[in-house]
Amino acid sequence: MRRDTFQAIADPTRREILSMIAYQSLNVNSVAEHFDVSRTAIYKHIKILTECGLIVMKQEGRERYCEAKMEKLNEVAEWVEQYRKFWTNKLDNLENYLEELQSKNKKNGKQK
Known part of the structure; x- marks a missing residue:
């Protein structure tokens, strides 16, 4: 399924994730700690943001970091x-x- 930027920012949780990583990369666990939803739900939000090109995932050792691509x-x-x-x-x-x-x-x- 092809997603677009408008779908990504339609959800308040995804907007909050973007706000969190706009100025610094955070690992997925750090992002998930800020929400009262399951880690699985956060991973789904991150997946959508990634599919839309608003974030990229970078592997550093065992950690995966979310990096914002705000130009999208x-x-x-x-x-x-x-x-x-x-x-x-x-x-x-x-x-x-x-x-x-x-x-x-x-x-x-x-x-x-």
Whole structure:
């Protein structure tokens, strides 16, 4: 099954895992200790994050470390940006319209 970045960040546990490893690699056990769910559940979350390319696993001796690949979140940022531009434009137009109405009311002596 091919997963995407949006699936990965849809779950709060996976978002928390990403936050934990964003600035430092952590071994899987260290990640699992921060949650009140089974280690198996954490491994499943890590698997999904790995399939989406948001983390890579590095083997160091007997330990497996999770390392974040945050550049994959650019896909999400680009998607959100299109809506930010859309709403910024709409709100700017609303602001201009309201200023125009206010200006007309001042000219007509109707300001309260």
